Every structure is written in structure tokens, then in C-alpha cells.
Amino acid sequence: MTTGSVETDLASAPRGIRIPPQPQVLRDLAQLIATDAYDARGVAAVLGQDPGLAAMVFKAVHRPGLRGARPPASLEQAILRIGVTQTFNIVRAVALSTSIGPANRRAYELFWQRSRTLAELAALVADERVSVCNIFADQAYMAGMFLECGVPVLMQRFPDYCQALLLNARMDAPSLKEEDQRFGVDHRSIGYLVARHWHLPEFVAQAILHHDEVPRDELGAVRSLVAILHLANHARLRAQRIHDYNWDRCGGEVLAELGLHPDDLDDYLADLEERQTGVPL
Known part of the structure; x- marks a missing residue:
């Protein structure tokens, strides 16, 4: 999806999808x-x-x-x-x-709990790395909250969405490929539409659109924000003792973008988890 006017973006939303x-x-x-x-x-x-x-x-x-x-x-x-x-x-x-109303209350509550945790960790990373990336804590928090906001929108649109794609309490982001195959739409594109409709900064909307990998064609704030979100999610999964397969694919790029050395990662994540513990979410 390319950048256009908000009105054009909303007009391109799949039929039956309600942007809040x-x-x-x-x-x-x-x-x-x-x-x-x-x-x-x-x-x-x-x-x-x-x-x-x-x-x-x-x-x-x-x-x-x-x-x-x-x-x-x-x-x-x-x-x-x-x-x-x-x-x-x-x-x-x-x-x-x-x-966004709770079409499936339990899944909805789990989703927003996960989003708040991700947003909190992203704010901590941004605050610590602001001199490197020039992304501020409030911007990272907002991006973390909106990152996968297309998921609850699709929960509302498709009654079987949770049963088909959200199978456990981890509430990990569903596969974009599976979403396209089953429903003809994916949460990344819908999240981008929500961000545009809510007049978020363009670099935040673009980060939502490109968040599945560290974008090489998107430099500056977009790439830095995506890297922050990847590191925040890696920290979230590490705290839950869950293997982060995305990190295997793009962790090196994330660390390079954020100015972190691989040898320092374990200590950095441990410190991040300690700082996050007890913070109101």
C-alpha cells in the first residue's frame, strides 16, 4: 500500500472493514x-x-x-x-x-495487555536510545499501541478470526500470509489505515506498514522506529521464555540501527526487563 490521502486510504479499505x-x-x-x-x-x-x-x-x-x-x-x-x-x-x-469494541472479550483483553507491554518496552528503549535514533519515548509508546491495531479491527469483522489465527494466550501477531489466504486482508494494512485516519505522524504510520521487517528502503525515523519495536518485542518474548524467530532473521539489523553491540544484548535485555517490572501499564 502506498501513501496517499486519508480519504483515499479509507476508500480502499476492504468492504465491511470498519475503521474506528x-x-x-x-x-x-x-x-x-x-x-x-x-x-x-x-x-x-x-x-x-x-x-x-x-x-x-x-x-x-x-x-x-x-x-x-x-x-x-x-x-x-x-x-x-x-x-x-x-x-x-x-x-x-x-x-x-x-x-474498538471487544468482539471477543477474552482475546480482546489479552491483545491490549500485550500491546501495552510492547508499548511500555518500546518507550524504555526509545528513552535510552534517543541520542542515537531521535525517537522519543511518547512516540515509541504510541507506535507500540497502534502497531497491530488491525488485529482487533479484524476480530470485529470476522467472527472466526480468533479461532482461525489466535490460538493461545501469547496473542502473537497472526501471519500476514495466513490472513490474506483466509480473509483476503491483513492486519498490517488495516493498522496503517487506522494510523492514517487517526492522523498519527506519517513516520509512525509507515513503521506500522513496514513493521514485519527492518525496511531497507525506509531510512531515518521509520527504520529506527521499526528497530525499536523489534527490540521491544524481542524483550517481551524473552521475558516469557519464547523463542523469537523474527530476531533470527533481522536481529543483526536491529542492533546495528540502534547502535548496540551483539555482545551487550543479554545485559541490555536484562536491564530492560528490570526497568519494566513494576511500571504501570
Whole structure:
């Protein structure tokens, strides 16, 4: 799928696939930010209309790379600490999980639990590697949440999707080839449409589209973000004692992109797991 306008992308969605709409609070925030006449108090007033999303901003402030010495006492203080742009990115990420209804509740809950873990690990990697890759923690968190968001969309569209492709509690991403064979569509392309429809940064949308490998034709932010997501997923699987077959294929490229030496990988992953333990997800 090539990059085009959001309207063109949505028109190309397979028949019967419903791309989830943005919540009203996101549209209101985007409209406010577009005016350039905003401050933390105004953003807090808009965001406060949705208590669930406001609570998630408070939770996100405690992530490594964002938290300070003392927790914020108000929503306005939380926004001041992480910045308006970062707040908007985080709100987009957490809003997604409430915008796609649970067609299969257990599978849905497992999927979002897995996505939050991946997003958290990606934020930790980005925060530690920011001087190398120039990808920030909030951007990586958002990308981790949206990375496979096409999966719950397809859960809704195809009642037998979970039974056909999601066979265990690991909730690993289904094979793109199997999806195409069974349903004529894959979660990567649908995730790209969601990212475009929700007005995510283009490099994030492209990373979702190309996330199955480290793209050699996509340089800069796209390649770096994909590498961060691969390393985060490798860390997730390692913590579960699950072999990462994708790492066998592209681990060397990931490490080179992130400026990490293979000999340091075990220590890096152990430190990452320790930092991730106990962080609110």
C-alpha cells in the first residue's frame, strides 16, 4: 500500500472493514492545538471532558522518561510536565483501546495487555536510545499501541478470526500470509489505515506498514522506529521464555540501527526487563 490521502486510504479499505472513528475529545484537542492559541490549562479543560483518558495521562506520567521526582497534583501539572504534543500522542494511543469494541472479550483483553507491554518496552528503549535514533519515548509508546491495531479491527469483522489465527494466550501477531489466504486482508494494512485516519505522524504510520521487517528502503525515523519495536518485542518474548524467530532473521539489523553491540544484548535485555517490572501499564 502506498501513501496517499486519508480519504483515499479509507476508500480502499476492504468492504465491511470498519475503521474506528476518533473520540470527540481527540477531535477537540486537534482543533485546539491547530489554532496555536492554547496552553496547558486549555488542553486540560478539553481533556477533562473524558475522565478515562485524563486518568490515563496521569498513569502515563509515571513511565520512565516522563516521570519527575514528585507526581503531578493536577491534570494541568501532568500536561506541563510531559508537554502538549506528548500529551496528545499519549491520549491518541490510550483512546484506541476504548474505540474498538471487544468482539471477543477474552482475546480482546489479552491483545491490549500485550500491546501495552510492547508499548511500555518500546518507550524504555526509545528513552535510552534517543541520542542515537531521535525517537522519543511518547512516540515509541504510541507506535507500540497502534502497531497491530488491525488485529482487533479484524476480530470485529470476522467472527472466526480468533479461532482461525489466535490460538493461545501469547496473542502473537497472526501471519500476514495466513490472513490474506483466509480473509483476503491483513492486519498490517488495516493498522496503517487506522494510523492514517487517526492522523498519527506519517513516520509512525509507515513503521506500522513496514513493521514485519527492518525496511531497507525506509531510512531515518521509520527504520529506527521499526528497530525499536523489534527490540521491544524481542524483550517481551524473552521475558516469557519464547523463542523469537523474527530476531533470527533481522536481529543483526536491529542492533546495528540502534547502535548496540551483539555482545551487550543479554545485559541490555536484562536491564530492560528490570526497568519494566513494576511500571504501570
